[in-house]
Amino acid sequence: MISRSLVFLFVLTGTFIQAQPLTPVGATPSKSQLQWHELQYYMFIHFGPNTFTNLEWGEGSEDPNVFNPTQLNCKQWAATAKKAGMKGIIITAKHHDGFCLWPSKYSTHTVRESSWKNGNGDVLKELSEACKEYGLKFGVYLSPWDRNHPKYGTDEYNQVFVNMLEEVLGNYGEVFEQWFDGANGEGLNGKKQVYDWKLFNSTVYKHQPNAIIFSDGGPGCRWVGNENGFAGETNWCTLNGDKVYPGYPENKELTTGHEDGTHWIPAECDVSIRPGWFYSADTDDKIKSVNKLMEIYFGSIGRGGNLLLNVPVDKRGLITSADSLRLMEFHNEIEKSFRHNLAKGATMIAKSRKGYSAKNLLDGDLKTSWAAENVQPSNNFIIQLSKQERFNCIELQEDIALGQRVKSFTVEVGNNGKWKKIIEGTTIGFKRILEFEIQKASQIRVVIIESKELPVLNEIGVYLTK
Ligand code: FUL
Secondary structure (H helix, E strand, O other), X not given: OOOHHHHHHHHHHHHHHHOOOOOOOOOOOOHHHHHHHHHOEEEEEOOOHHHHHOOOOOOOOOOHHHOOOOOOOHHHHHHHHHHOOOOEEEEEEEOOOOOEOOOOOOOOOEHHHOOHHHHXXXXXXXXXXXXXXXXXXXXXXXXXXXXXXXXXXOOOHHHHHHHHHHHHXXXXXXXXXXXXXXXXXXXXXXXXXXXXXXXXXXXXXXXXXXXXXXXXOOOOEEEOOOOOOOOOOOOOOEEOOOOOOOOOOOHHHHHHOOOOOOEEOOEEEEEEOOOOOOOOHHHOOOOOOHHHHHHHHHHOOOEOOEEEEEOOOOOOOOOOHHHHHHHHHHHHHHHHHXXXXXXXXXXXXXXXXXXXXXXXXXXXXXXXXXXXXXXXXXXXXXXXXXXXXXXXXXXXXXXXHHOOOEEEEEEEEEEOOEEEEXXXXXXXXXXXXXXXXXXXXXXXXXXXXXXXXXXXXXXXXXXXXX
């Protein structure tokens, strides 16, 4: 029998061999943020009176009875999201018109005042239960701007909003993301509200300590600065969190992040599958093509952001079959493109730090990584394939738990020791995917030109996506 002390010694030695633990660089993600990065892709649903009035921004004076879906079925939404490869759903619990999709005690403009289910319905209840059933995360969009509430634009409104938050975050189980819209317009009294963001955020954490708070400036994740679904080619997950606030006018900075930002506030790319956020029959023939969606995929997930794709629910309370079909086609295209990692089984050649072998780049485990031996310009690793292959795409992942480090890199292909540079990139982050002209080669060399500290990557992939 092995004695306890021997086991102890082994553990000690094991630790020693792996050893030389790496120190994080700059701001790093929290545990919840790390989990959030892994979600990558989830659904946004805009639904409410606007669905029935064909408006994008309701006035707030709409008769609540306009909200009357005839076949509302949250299980259909969840089943669609699941089949589409999405990991969660974020619903507009209250948009700018103030209508609450749950029977809030703090408003008289809610599902309770509508004729839907004789005023006994609760969309948040149905959706949170459907998400649980389908193994999806549940998230909530809540607009602080409220064009209906009589208290909006007065000191009392912030507490009204907090009360609503308490209901939404306290009664429907786990909420993975709280989405705060930055829009701030006038209310019934013609005044804009001065929002108490500190109070709002602390209310979120009181009920949902692990939730990611989305706003223009986080603190959990940030708006990417546009509604087209594209992060910057250079995309830092770090941001000067004390400088950026909801309504921050420098959208470009949100697109790229701040290179030496003080806080980890990564980008989320929100975009709609149709031209508008809410359902409109006028856009039935304007659903984005698979090609456009793939472009968005490369521009968001492929640049280290998460993709929040809006799929508006129609007047029946269902995702239309045309939107659903497009989502499935998009999912198939992603699956097809990334099914065969041509680097699998390749021989890796690199100068590596002890315990951080380049083999780890191909083990499918984000917890093991390759780190260069020393900090120096042009650290590199070579993927030696067993034969010449045709490929047009490379995927790189940085071990972001240790901070985002890489500032620039190039990709080269080689045949018989002759190297040709094919593409260059800047940041990597959680994931960077680059497409290029189809190459035929047996070697691929990734050269890290500049990095804040030792480059640390955890996975790579080589694909033929066309
Ligand atoms: C914006 C809103 O004004 C739009 O209506 C939509 O909800 C979009 C996601 O955010 O700020």
